[in-house]
Amino acid sequence: xxxxxxxGYGNLGRGVEAAISNSKDMVLVGVFTRRDPxxxxxxxxxxxxxxxxxxxxxxxxxxxxxxxxxxxDLPVQTPExxxxxxxxxxxxxxxxxxxxxxxxxxxxxxxKHIGVISxxxxxxxxxIARLYSNAFLPDGNDYTFWGKxxxxxxxxxxxxxxxxxxxxxxxxxxxxxxxxxRSGSNPELTTRQKHTRLCYVVAKxxxxxxxxxxxxxxxxxxxxxxxxxxxxxxxxxxKEKHSGMPHxxxxxxxxxxxxxxxxxxxxxxxxxxxxxxxxxxxxxxSYARACYRLNKEGKSGCLTAFxxxxxxxxxxxxxxxxxxxx
Amino acid sequence: xxxxxxxGYGNLGRGVEAAISNSKDMVLVGVFTRRDPxxxxxxxxxxxxxxxxxxxxxxxxxxxxxxxxxxxDLPVQTPExxxxxxxxxxxxxxxxxxxxxxxxxxxxxxxKHIGVISxxxxxxxxxIARLYSNAFLPDGNDYTFWGKxxxxxxxxxxxxxxxxxxxxxxxxxxxxxxxxxRSGSNPELTTRQKHTRLCYVVAKxxxxxxxxxxxxxxxxxxxxxxxxxxxxxxxxxxKEKHSGMPHxxxxxxxxxxxxxxxxxxxxxxxxxxxxxxxxxxxxxxSYARACYRLNKEGKSGCLTAFxxxxxxxxxxxxxxxxxxxx
Numbered sequence: 001x002x003x004x005x006x007x008g009y010g011n012l013g014r015g016v017e018a019a020i021s022n023s024k025d026m027v028l029v030g031v032f033t034r035r036d037p038x039x040x041x042x043x044x045x046x047x048x049x050x051x052x053x054x055x056x057x058x059x060x061x062x063x064x065x066x067x068x069x070x071x072x073d074l075p076v077q078t079p080e081x082x083x084x085x086x087x088x089x090x091x092x093x094x095x096x097x098x099x100x101x102x103x104x105x106x107x108x109x110x111x112k113h114i115g116v117i118s119x120x121x122x123x124x125x126x127x128i129a130r131l132y133s134n135a136f137l138p139d140g141n142d143y144t145f146w147g148k149x150x151x152x153x154x155x156x157x158x159x160x161x162x163x164x165x166x167x168x169x170x171x172x173x174x175x176x177x178x179x180x181x182r183s184g185s186n187p188e189l190t191t192r193q194k195h196t197r198l199c200y201v202v203a204k205x206x207x208x209x210x211x212x213x214x215x216x217x218x219x220x221x222x223x224x225x226x227x228x229x230x231x232x233x234x235x236x237x238x239k240e241k242h243s244g245m246p247h248x249x250x251x252x253x254x255x256x257x258x259x260x261x262x263x264x265x266x267x268x269x270x271x272x273x274x275x276x277x278x279x280x281x282x283x284x285x286s287y288a289r290a291c292y293r294l295n296k297e298g299k300s301g302c303l304t305a306f307x308x309x310x311x312x313x314x315x316x317x318x319x320x321x322x323x324x325x326x
Numbered sequence: 327x328x329x330x331x332x333x334g335y336g337n338l339g340r341g342v343e344a345a346i347s348n349s350k351d352m353v354l355v356g357v358f359t360r361r362d363p364x365x366x367x368x369x370x371x372x373x374x375x376x377x378x379x380x381x382x383x384x385x386x387x388x389x390x391x392x393x394x395x396x397x398x399d400l401p402v403q404t405p406e407x408x409x410x411x412x413x414x415x416x417x418x419x420x421x422x423x424x425x426x427x428x429x430x431x432x433x434x435x436x437x438k439h440i441g442v443i444s445x446x447x448x449x450x451x452x453x454i455a456r457l458y459s460n461a462f463l464p465d466g467n468d469y470t471f472w473g474k475x476x477x478x479x480x481x482x483x484x485x486x487x488x489x490x491x492x493x494x495x496x497x498x499x500x501x502x503x504x505x506x507x508r509s510g511s512n513p514e515l516t517t518r519q520k521h522t523r524l525c526y527v528v529a530k531x532x533x534x535x536x537x538x539x540x541x542x543x544x545x546x547x548x549x550x551x552x553x554x555x556x557x558x559x560x561x562x563x564x565k566e567k568h569s570g571m572p573h574x575x576x577x578x579x580x581x582x583x584x585x586x587x588x589x590x591x592x593x594x595x596x597x598x599x600x601x602x603x604x605x606x607x608x609x610x611x612s613y614a615r616a617c618y619r620l621n622k623e624g625k626s627g628c629l630t631a632f633x634x635x636x637x638x639x640x641x642x643x644x645x646x647x648x649x650x651x652x
Contacts, residue, residue, distance in 0.1 A: 018585045022465060043585055098648055123652045125462065128636055129595075130651040135612040135639035136451065136605070139348060142651075257604035259344045259369055265605055268596040269455075278583035279462070279591055286461045306647055310454055311632040313461035321632055322424055325456040325468075326449045 001027045002292045004285065005057060007081065008067035009033050011245065012090070014043055015281025016065050023285060025315045029061050058084050063288040065089075079103040082115040082302075086291050088284050090120035097123070105302035112300045119287040119305050120280045121271060122146070126251045128305050129269040133253035137265055140255020143181045145173035145194060149247025149276065157222045158199060161215050163207030166235060168242040170198040173250065184254045184264045197228040200242050202235045247276040286313040327351060328618045330611065331383060333358045333407065334393035335366055335374075337478075337571065338416070341607025342391050343369055349611060351641045355387050384410050389614040391415075405429040408441040408628075412617050414610050416446035423449070431628035438626045445613040445631050446606045447597060448472070452577045454631050455595040459579035463591055466581020469507045471499035471520060475573025475602065483548045484525060487541050489533030492561060494568040496524040499576065510580045510590045523554040526568050528561045573602040612639040 004020055006013050009031045020028045021044055030047040033040050037048040049057070054064075064085040068074050070093045078089045082104055091100050097118060104115040118124060122144070130142055151171050158167035177194050180187045199216060203209050213230045216223055248271040257263045273279045287305070290312035294303070311318060316325075330346055332339050335357050346354045347370055356373040359366050363374040375383070380390075390411040394400050400417045407413050408430055417426050423444060430441040444450060448470070456468055477497050484493035503520050506513045525542060529535050539556045542549055574597045583589045599605045613631070616638035620629070637644060642651075 015583075018583065021585060022583070022587070094652065097652055098645065101648060118652060125458065127652045128458065131636045131640060131647060132451065132454065134642075134651060135636070136609050138608075138641065257341075257344065257348070257608055258601055259347060261348070263600035263604050265600060266596075266598045268594075270592075270594040270596070272592045274589035274591060275584055278589050282464075282583055283462050304648065304652060306637040306644075306652070307635050309633050309635045310457045310461070314457060315464070316460075318632075319424065321457060322427060322630065325460060326420065326423055326444060326453045326630060326632070 001025060002289060003027055003029050003060060003062045004288055005029050005032060005054075005061040005064040005085075006067060007032045007051065007054070007064050007077065007087075008073065009040055009042070009048075010067065011277040012280060012284075013067040015275070015277035015279070016067060016284055017043055017046065017281070018278055019281040019285045022282075023315060025289065026285065029057065032057075032064075054081070055084060061085060062292050063088060065284050065288055075100060075103070078115055078117060079107045082108045082113050083111050084113075086114045086295050088116045088119060088288050088291060090124065090280060090284060091118045092120060092123055094123070101302050101304070109301045114291045114295045114300055115302045116287045116291050116308070117302060117304055119283055121247075121273075121276075121283060122249065124280075124283055124305055125271070126249070126269070129251040129267075130253070131306055133251070133267040137253055137255035137257070137267060139257075139261055140253050140265075141186050143189075143252040143254075144249065145178060145252075146249040147171040147173050147195065147247065149249070149273070150242075150245050152245075154197065154199075154222055157219060158201060158216055161212055163204050163212050165202040165204045166238055167199060167201045168238060169200075172196045172198055178250065181252050181254065182266065182268070184266060186254060191225045192227060195226060197223055197226045199228060199230045200233050200238055201230055202238050203232055244274065245276045246274055248272040289313060289315065327353045328615060329353055329355050329386060329388045330614055331355050331358060331380075331387040331390045331411075332393060333377065333380070333390050333403070334399065335359050335368070336393065337603040338606060338610075339393040340369055341601070341603035341605070342393060342610055343372065343607070344604055345607040345611045348608075349641060351615065352611060355383065358383075358390075380407070381410060387411060388618050389414060391610050391614055401426060401429070404441055404443060405433045408434045408439050409437050410439075412440045412621050414442045414445060414614050414617060416450065416606060416610060417444045418446060418449055420449070427628050427630070435627045440617045440621045440626055441628045442613045442617050442634070443628060443630055445609055447573075447599075447602075447609060448575065450606075450609055450631055451597070452575070452595070455577040455593075456579070457632055459577070459593040463579055463581035463583070463593060465583075465587055466579050466591075467512050469515075469578040469580075470575065471504060471578075472575040473497035473499050473521065473573065475575070475599070476568075476571050478571075480523065480525075480548055483545060484527060484542055487538055489530050489538050491528040491530045492564055493525060493527045494564060495526075498522045498524055504576065507578050507580065508592065508594070510592060512580060517551045518553060521552060523549055523552045525554065525556045526559050526564055527556055528564050529558055570600065571602045572600055574598040615639060615641065 066089040154169035254266045392415040434441045480495035580592045
């Protein structure tokens with residue numbers, strides 16, 4: 001059994017907890033939290049331990065899955081914790097990934113651990129899809145569409161507006177843009193042409209809804225570059241219809257093969273997820289499995305999804321995958 | 327530059343030839359044929375060499391791409407040639423892949439070469455899609471649909487019927503079956519429910535078309551288990567409208583995540599190819615690149631797509647893929 005620890009217990013931590021409970025080759029040693037452990041209620045029967053005591057578990061955990069945020073948690077935690085543990089994260093700040101890689105790689109190599117970074121579904125699964133399709137179709141164009149799905153960041157941004165009690169924001173791919181890409185016409189698409197933003201907002205009593213709607217639609221980076229629709233609904237309706245965290249998306253590469261590049265091809269990966277954190281948790285523990293196996297083989301340093309052969313991810317032996325999945 | 331040889335020059339050999347001409351890090355040393363080399367006309371300016379002289383090229387070729395058939399060529403050629411070369415094949419007889427693997431592995435390890443087997447698009451790219459989706463979604467069901475596309479084997483089977491001058495057969499996925507799978511209802515589908523077979527047949531003058539149609543529709547294994555449509559057309563129409571080799575398909579896995587498995591997810595890879603052999607050729611040379619790099623790292627033995635980390639497949643350096651594809 002591979003002994004797993006979860007470091008940080010929010011939505012993603014719960015996703016990892018569920019994924020471990022659904023896998024036969026892993027056991028969850030404990031959930032580590034910066035909060036008072038007595039205040040943390042887990043979904044399964046598992047030890048909740050103060051993050052301060054993490055080093056006591058150095059020899060009791062094979063892989064530590066980090067479930068903090070990319071903005072401030074992971075840039076510090078991953079390079080620090082990899083000094084004592086094999087670790088996995090889902091770092092998703094594309095612009096800073098090279099720095100993160102180097103920090104983790106240095107600390108991991110010095111202590112012969114492995115740190116696997118950026119293995120959620122994007123970056124992660126979508127990154128692999130982009131890599132395979134670029135390798136197999138070197139002449140072509142890449143397109144990534146997200147949604148329909150809930151963006152936590154955009155929902156949070158709406159909630160920070162004065163007069164807003166609660167909100168949920170869906171990112172929605174534009175059907176015409178998807179169709180144009182799939183047709184092989186290689187369109188150049190602006191931000192506005194690719195996705196729309198759909199907002200369900202609960203206003204506080206007496207709040208100025210027109211002002212809230214205007215503030216949302218004009219918010220730079222988050223909404224100003226998109227066609228945004230705002231619906232004001234009741235708190236009951238929000239809880240009833242919009243409490244989930246569905247997501248998904250499409251990675252598409254269209255390109256050409258043959259002498260003279262006259263033959264058109266397209267490759268598309270589509271994900272439809274009822275729950276973003278549960279699926280991300282499942283990916284994270286697949287990479288925890290790979291991390292454990294590769295470290296046993298003597299490998300160390302920082303790895304991404306690009307470095308890891310598919311066979312390491314799955315809880316089946318090699319003859320079985322040759323027989324059933326090839 | 328990676329020095330490539332092509333062994334066997336039919337449709338797939340031409341596909342590999344084109345893929346090499348579209349890649350910047352490879353050079354085609356020669357095409358090896360069992361025919362009289364003077365009778366073989368290549369698409370690009372390349373040496374055509376008798377297969378009998380292959381051993382003269384032992385130190386002049388980094389990877390030999392085998393383009394023979396799975397029925398009788400590859401089971402003999404791959405284990406034999408891997409004694410002197412790193413080799414790649416697209417062996418696709420699922421039932422015999424374990425035997426093929428073991429034969430190639432033994433010969434390759436003894437001589438410190440690598441033999442990469444079964445790396446077309448199915449098996450190959452579709453196999454990887456099945457593996458990743460099984461790893462990330464361990465509770466679920468797999469579905470593979472092929473087409474719409476030309477099946478050489480089925481076209482050949484029709485051509486062998488008395489009175490048939492020429493023929494093309496398309497395998498077509500059934501839309502209702504695809505929709506049912508995508509809905510997440512996990513249907514159990516019979517062979518007949520998944521695909522139909524569409525045949526364009528040119529009959530010889532005076533041939534009995536009713537008898538030909540009956541023979542096609544009742545042919546065991548090839549057609550009897552399918553709803554088959556037969557259209558008789560002229561040779562001109564066949565050449566004009568059905569001379570290509572398009573193909574494609576879908577690998578779909580639907581499953582569930584979360585405690586109690588109440589959250590439904592689906593993962594789908596879709597391929598649409600104007601030319602089956604050109605795309606297959608492109609996959610083969612990506613694995614030739616990986617084979618070359620892994621052998622340089624000291625690796626030997628038989629490998630499949632499951633053993634090879636994505637980064638080895640692409641002609642870009644690691645910082646570039648981290649920056650642009652992650």
